[in-house]
Amino acid sequence: MKVKEVANLVGISVRTLHHYDEIGLLIPEETTVAGYRVYSENNLETLQQILFFKELGFPLKKIKEIIDSPSFDRLEALEMQHNMLLEKKGRLDKMIGTIEKTIQHSKGEIQMSNQEKFEGFDFSHNPYEQEAREKWGDQAVDEANEKAKNMASFDQKKFNGIFHNLATLRHLTPDSKETQKRINEWYQFLNKMGNYYSFEAFKGLGQMYVGDERFTKNIDQFGEGLAKFMCDAMALYADKNKI
Amino acid sequence: MKVKEVANLVGISVRTLHHYDEIGLLIPEETTVAGYRVYSENNLETLQQILFFKELGFPLKKIKEIIDSPSFDRLEALEMQHNMLLEKKGRLDKMIGTIEKTIQHSKGEIQMSNQEKFEGFDFSHNPYEQEAREKWGDQAVDEANEKAKNMASFDQKKFNGIFHNLATLRHLTPDSKETQKRINEWYQFLNKMGNYYSFEAFKGLGQMYVGDERFTKNIDQFGEGLAKFMCDAMALYADKNKI
DNA sequence: TATAAAGTATCCCGTTACGTGAGAGTCAAT
DNA sequence: ATTGACTCTCACGTAACGGGATACTTTATA
Numbered sequence: 001m002k003v004k005e006v007a008n009l010v011g012i013s014v015r016t017l018h019h020y021d022e023i024g025l026l027i028p029e030e031t032t033v034a035g036y037r038v039y040s041e042n043n044l045e046t047l048q049q050i051l052f053f054k055e056l057g058f059p060l061k062k063i064k065e066i067i068d069s070p071s072f073d074r075l076e077a078l079e080m081q082h083n084m085l086l087e088k089k090g091r092l093d094k095m096i097g098t099i100e101k102t103i104q105h106s107k108g109e110i111q112m113s114n115q116e117k118f119e120g121f122d123f124s125h126n127p128y129e130q131e132a133r134e135k136w137g138d139q140a141v142d143e144a145n146e147k148a149k150n151m152a153s154f155d156q157k158k159f160n161g162i163f164h165n166l167a168t169l170r171h172l173t174p175d176s177k178e179t180q181k182r183i184n185e186w187y188q189f190l191n192k193m194g195n196y197y198s199f200e201a202f203k204g205l206g207q208m209y210v211g212d213e214r215f216t217k218n219i220d221q222f223g224e225g226l227a228k229f230m231c232d233a234m235a236l237y238a239d240k241n242k243i
Numbered sequence: 244m245k246v247k248e249v250a251n252l253v254g255i256s257v258r259t260l261h262h263y264d265e266i267g268l269l270i271p272e273e274t275t276v277a278g279y280r281v282y283s284e285n286n287l288e289t290l291q292q293i294l295f296f297k298e299l300g301f302p303l304k305k306i307k308e309i310i311d312s313p314s315f316d317r318l319e320a321l322e323m324q325h326n327m328l329l330e331k332k333g334r335l336d337k338m339i340g341t342i343e344k345t346i347q348h349s350k351g352e353i354q355m356s357n358q359e360k361f362e363g364f365d366f367s368h369n370p371y372e373q374e375a376r377e378k379w380g381d382q383a384v385d386e387a388n389e390k391a392k393n394m395a396s397f398d399q400k401k402f403n404g405i406f407h408n409l410a411t412l413r414h415l416t417p418d419s420k421e422t423q424k425r426i427n428e429w430y431q432f433l434n435k436m437g438n439y440y441s442f443e444a445f446k447g448l449g450q451m452y453v454g455d456e457r458f459t460k461n462i463d464q465f466g467e468g469l470a471k472f473m474c475d476a477m478a479l480y481a482d483k484n485k486i
Numbered sequence: 487t488a489t490a491a492a493g494t495a496t497c498c499c500g501t502t503a504c505g506t507g508a509g510a511g512t513c514a515a516t
Numbered sequence: 517a518t519t520g521a522c523t524c525t526c527a528c529g530t531a532a533c534g535g536g537a538t539a540c541t542t543t544a545t546a
Contacts, residue, residue, distance in 0.1 A: 002522080002523080003522085003523075004521095004522065004523085009357060009358070009361060010361040011361065013504080013505085014522095014523090015503095015504065015505065015506085016503080016504065018504095018524090018525090019503065019504060023503095032512095034511075034512055034513085034523075034524080035511090035512095035523080035524055035525090036512080036513095036522085036523060036524080037523085037524090044357060044360065045360075048345065048360050048361065051361070052338075052342065055338065059502070059503090060502080060503070061502085074349060075346065075349055075350070078342055078345055078346045078349065079346065081342055082339070082342050082343065082346070085335065085338060085339050085342060086339065088335065089332065089335050089336070089339065092328065092331065092332050092335060093332070095295075095298065095328060096325070096328050096329065096332065099295065099321060099324055099325050099328060100325065102291065102321055103318065103321045103322065103325070106317060106318055106321065107318070114252060114287060115252070117287065117288075117291050118252060118253040118254065118291065118294070245493080245494080246493085246494070247492095247493065247494085256533080256534080257493090257494085258532095258533065258534065258535080259532085259533065261495090261496090261533095262532065262533055266532095275541095277494080277495085277540075277541055277542085278494080278495060278496090278540090278541095279493090279494060279495080279541080279542095280494085280495090302531070302532090303531075303532070304531085
């Protein structure tokens with residue numbers, strides 16, 4: 001496929017493809033003797049990845065880093081992107097709610113706080129970049145730890161609650177209904193906090209709980225052996241929920 | 244409210260507020276003797292408008308034009324934005340569907356055409372800018388006509404179908420159930436085609452059908468008096484559906 | 487009340503992700 | 517053989533801020 005064909009298919013400009021070639025983000029697998037770019041099936045798949053990341057607000061540089069990374073796994077990325085898109089949808093729903101309220105408000109039908117007027121916008125320190133580094137960066141452990149520390153006090157309480165609850169369930173099997181419900185809560189919680197784990201990554205996180213003593217020590221404060229218990233439960237949870 | 248307070252409330256940077264001031268997009272209603280920017284309630288409402296438009300991909304220049312326009316009506320804008328956000332949500336849903344399919348595909352579970360791989364992305368010639376000019380620009384009539392001409396043949400057929408159907412209903416009252424159903428179809432169709440009309444604007448469009456002979460002539464080709472009939476029906480439809 | 491810390495101002499250069507020609511070569515069809 | 521649709525490579529333009537430098541205000545604290 002030549003440039004225009006690709007551009008039309010995916011709804012981007014030819015210049016964009018040129019640009020992606022220039023910066024080495026998407027180099028066509030072949031070029032004719034005349035210097036025409038020819039894109040392969042493979043190139044198209046990469047382009048799809050790129051566009052997903054772009055939709056999620058990643059800068060091109062970061063996208064290049066990610067897909068060039070030796071540890072890059074397509075399936076894993078897709079699952080994470082899936083989570084992030086759902087999150088984005090949530091934001092959009094909030095905005096739609098906000099605009100509906102505003103319409104009522106502007107007709108004088110209801111009251112609205114300033115807070116409410118901007119719900120759904122708070123995109124602030126976008127969590128995606130963070131997540132990317134955690135996933136594919138180098139100092140994953142440190143940053144993950146840091147994040148746990150930096151939680152707001154409200155969430156800190158919920159955080160404690162989950163761990164406390166899990167601690168009381170240690171005597172059950174990791175696949176018991178109660179346990180899995182709590183693990184699900186934990187997964188949701190992490191997502192809410194801006195940590196978009198794919199199920200595979202979530203499983204990996206559990207393994208870090210026993211593999212890295214900094215985690216183990218923190219977690220076992222809630223109860224001896226909790227880290228190991230969670231690791232098992234999280235693995236089960238992940239395998240069960242993989243798409 | 245001073246800069247930081249506003250910035251924190253809505254989740255943007257102070258620099259952004261400076262920038263909006265520089266380009267005259269959002270000028271604080273007051274400044275202290277020391278030159279500090281002080282934002283009013285009114286300013287906040289404008290900011291909300293700006294952010295909605297921004298979320299929808301409007302360039303700041305266009306946003307300025309729009310909200311500076313003498314014919315700008317806040318409520319109308321909100322309704323249009325509401326439509327556009329719903330449309331955007333539709334796109335997002337498509338993307339989520341696409342990514343779910345891709346996950347299956349990458350596991351070898353299903354087949355996928357190239358078309359399918361990029362569904363939801365096709366943002367192409369974004370219709371918003373067009374709509375903005377139609378709504379607040381000058382040569383509204385010409386461009387609207389142009390658009391009707393340029394429809395793809397598939398849609399042309401549907402287009403014809405709607406008008407044809409409506410023509411056969413001329414003898415009924417404009418508020419009859421059958422008629423309103425067709426008018427709704429027409430409204431949906433226009434939305435699908437990238438013409439995001441607020442209900443108020445939709446009503447206005449109907450009035451153009453009788454007010455501008457270029458429209459009247461085209462429409463009455465389907466049946467004498469159809470333009471007038473549609474005008475009435477559209478007004479009823481709009482009033483009934485206003486939020 | 488002095489002094490530090492936090493917030494704000496302007497100025498100005500940098501960056502990202504392309505847009506937009508200009509000028510020239512290539513390819514398929516009439 | 518020529519036209520028209522595609523393609524290429526420069527190369528400059530732009531939109532929407534980011535971020536540092538430097539200086540002034542305001543608030544908190546000792």
